[in-house]
Amino acid sequence: MPEQPSEETNPYGGGTTSGPRRVRTRHFQNAKANGIPITGLTSYDQLTARIFDQAGIDFLLVGDSAGNNVFGYDTTLPVTVDELIPLTRAVAHAASRALVVADMPFGSYETGPDEALHTAVRFMKETGAHAVKLEGGVRSYKQIRRIVGAGIPVMAHIGFTPQSEHGLGGHIIQGRGSGAKQLLEDAHAVQDAGAFAVVLEMVPSAIAAKVTEQLSIPTIGVGAGPDVDGQLLVWTDFAGMSDGRVPKFVRQYADVRTVLFDAVTQYRADVESGVYPAPEHSYD
16 A cells, blocks of 8 residues: 555565555555555454554554454454454554554444543543544434544444344344435435545445445445445455355355364374474473
């Protein structure tokens, strides 16, 4: 995501990565203006954050998807600010290039701008994150405006919003038919409120393209087709770690779960048979 095409040394080794030494919100705007795709992944720990950062991913979202992928909850709804703060701190301390975005969980901003600002300030002061993300378009306008007014960058999230899955009737594609009008209203609302980018989740490609064309801020797709300014995936989905249903929009780039399962199975067998530890693994 360069302001101008450039090659800079990767601070963690592994050759070079294109773009700035530290991704800032202004680089998102430059990327949209220059047609440079933005890349994002979720991360919940320093090990994956360091790998993704080293690979040149532009932003890391410490998502409330940790509810499913870290804490073992059935949904994201039980996740609390206190649970996400140590995860966000770990990711922020590990990433030297990527912009780190802290997800504001359900119940931490809905009652109004004051609560929203309080939550955002906690994330910024206690984690080292560079921005926060919250769900909702028109309904979250005042919250976004208040947070941005305090100098904290906000990434918005519209379309399918997981924290509202019960109100939406489940994992249902948003923006179809008459829903397109509401999606456009939500998109313009978050832009007018001052968001620096907006996530579009599970919306038809055509309406995502229309939103992208109308907005001056970048759009980040999660199941929104190719005609957006960037893409975001949950890392456990794209790496094949999940053993449940994988959304249609996910491309699995690896089968880490099988690799890890096979390694653990071999380790257990080696211990049980006495093969491990061998003399070379022991001290004299």
